[in-house]
Amino acid sequence: MHPLICTHCGEWDGLPDTGGGEHLLRCSSCGLTRPFLRLPLLCVTGPSGTGKSTVARKLLDRLGERFVVLEQDLLWVGGLRDPAQEHRLFRSTWLRTAAMVQQSGRPVVLCGTVAPPELEPLPERALFSGIHYLALTCDPGVLAGRLRARPAWRGWDEARVAETLEHQEWLVTEAGRLRPPVTLLDTTEAGPGETAAAIHRWVDATAGAGD
DSSP states (O other): OOTTBOTTTOOBOSSOBOTTOTTEEEOTTTOOEEEOOOOEEEEEEOOTTSSHHHHHHHHHHHHTTTOEEEEGGGGOOGGGOOOHHHHHHHHHHHHHHHHHHGGGSOOEEEESOOOHHHHTTSGGGGGSSEEEEEEEEOOHHHHHHHHHTSOGGGOOOHHHHHHHHHHHHHHHHHTTTSSSOOEEEEOSSOOHHHHHHHHHHHHHHHHHTOO
């Protein structure tokens, strides 16, 4: 049940057409519609080192009965690391994966570094009723210390640390101007439990507000 393959004629439909109804996809080849549940995608994002992976484990306990919590780095493998077009292959693969998971009736909470300009222009964006973004941030000095303390195999040299700090500065500056806007959550003083509780509240409020 691939979201881009018509179940009637079997043709590939690279531009999902949701004009037939809220929870329908219409095939551009045969014109027939098929049921497809479109739910909100909730992205817990932010720079590396702000606590996404750590808190994801706690979110499983808090949200697991109503949401599917996934870690984006799971698919950060050689075949998907093509940097072309803002890592389009990687982003599209995740959107298709999350779109299929949501057919279970539970929205996906996706934990990993991503920003609206990397997802919103993609054709697969149409497979969701909306995408919402909560970005974890941290004091720059604290963030740099966390990254430098990581094991050597993870490759955090000074150039990569500087790039991450620059990304965070951009994100904090542009969060309110992005479309959709990104909500910020500072984790500098918060432990994993406190951060998980704050994300839990955001998820409940966002999913309950509709699109």
